[in-house]
Amino acid sequence: MTEGKAAPAAAAEPESRNLLLRVVAALVLAPLALAIAYAGGWLWTALVTAAAAGLYAEWLMVVGVEPRMRVAAPGIVVLLIVGACLARGWIEAALIVIAIGFVVVAVSSPERRNWIATGFFYAASAELAAVLMRMDPAKGFIALMFVLLIVWVTDIGGYFAGRGIGGPKLWPRVSPKKTWAGAIGGFAGSLGVAGAFAVLNLGKLGPLLMLGAILSVASQLGDLFESAVKRRFGVKDSSQIIPGHGGLLDRLDGFVAAAVLAAIFGFLRGGVDGVGRGLMVW
Numbered sequence: 024m025t026e027g028k029a030a031p032a033a034a035a036e037p038e039s040r041n042l043l044l045r046v047v048a049a050l051v052l053a054p055l056a057l058a059i060a061y062a063g064g065w066l067w068t069a070l071v072t073a074a075a076a077g078l079y080a081e082w083l084m085v086v087g088v089e090p091r092m093r094v095a096a097p098g099i100v101v102l103l104i105v106g107a108c109l110a111r112g113w114i115e116a117a118l119i120v121i122a123i124g125f126v127v128v129a130v131s132s133p134e135r136r137n138w139i140a141t142g143f144f145y146a147a148s149a150e151l152a153a154v155l156m157r158m159d160p161a162k163g164f165i166a167l168m169f170v171l172l173i174v175w176v177t178d179i180g181g182y183f184a185g186r187g188i189g190g191p192k193l194w195p196r197v198s199p200k201k202t203w204a205g206a207i208g209g210f211a212g213s214l215g216v217a218g219a220f221a222v223l224n225l226g227k228l229g230p231l232l233m234l235g236a237i238l239s240v241a242s243q244l245g246d247l248f249e250s251a252v253k254r255r256f257g258v259k260d261s262s263q264i265i266p267g268h269g270g271l272l273d274r275l276d277g278f279v280a281a282a283v284l285a286a287i288f289g290f291l292r293g294g295v296d297g298v299g300r301g302l303m304v305w
Contacts, residue, residue: 056070056171060157060164063157063164071153071154072106072109074149074275075147076103077271078146078271078272078279079145079146080099081271082139085252085253085258086135086139086142088135094131097128098128098139098143098146101127101143102146102150109150109158118151121147128143149283152286153167153282156289156298156299156302157299158298159293159298161297163299164299166289169226169302170278170285171278173235173238174242174277174278176212176213176216177212177213177239178242179209180205180209183208184207184208185202186205188204189204191203193206196254198246201246201250209242210236214236217232217236234285238281239281241281242278245278245280245281249272249273250276286298288302
């Protein structure tokens with residue numbers, strides 16, 4: 024009986040250690056990211072550009088393409104140029120560079136061209152969306168915080184609801200650990216964030232609840248998309264760059280999906296110079 028009890032306890036130790044690493048990493052990285060987001064300007068653009076380059080490099084590793092210089096360099100150089108354009112406010116130039124870069128990356132890829140081009144588009148879309156959302160001087164920071172908190176609470180709520188309640192799996196073939204309880208828990212948490220923003224008079228309750236719900240679903244779908252890509256290529260983590268969290272792709276998959284969708288909403292309502300305002304003012 025002693026050995027039977029010791030096995031579950033031993034199995035639980037790595038999970039507890041992993042949770043501790045996740046919490047410590049979040050406590051260190053989250054305030055830093057929030058401070059840079061608050062500062063905005065070239066500092067935020069530089070952080071987003073570096074993250075986009077990291078996303079692209081990790082994507083190449085996930086899809087089984089060694090990040091050789093001649094494969095990775097064209098995409099990373101283009102992402103850096105896009106960041107420089109966005110830092111100067113040259114949005115149209117950034118869009119042109121992305122379009123040209125997409126063609127260059129696809130043409131210069133010796134293998135798995137479609138996957139590599141998709142990875143570049145994924146990273147470039149994340150870069151453009153995150154910068155444009157923050158660029159709005161009136162509502163940029165609030166809009167960015169709204170999206171970040173929706174994604175974080177969806178992730179945290181899903182983690183604890185999934186572990187605490189368990190139950191039927193959401194999509195076991197793609198992500199064996201995710202449950203319907205976790206998905207619903209994360210979704211409920213996002214509505215709480217939307218309600219808090221409304222209470223703080225940062226937007227109207229109805230539209231914020233709708234946005235919170237849509238972005239929470241987008242975040243979870245983004246997570247599943249990345250899990251499906253990793254499953255397709257037999258990869259567990261995109262890298263080990265963040266203790267307890269894995270790689271940038273593992274940590275930012277939900278944010279990429281939610282941020283891109285939020286930027287589209289904001290652009291349709293506020294134009295290219297008012298993405299944050301278009302998202303938050305109804």
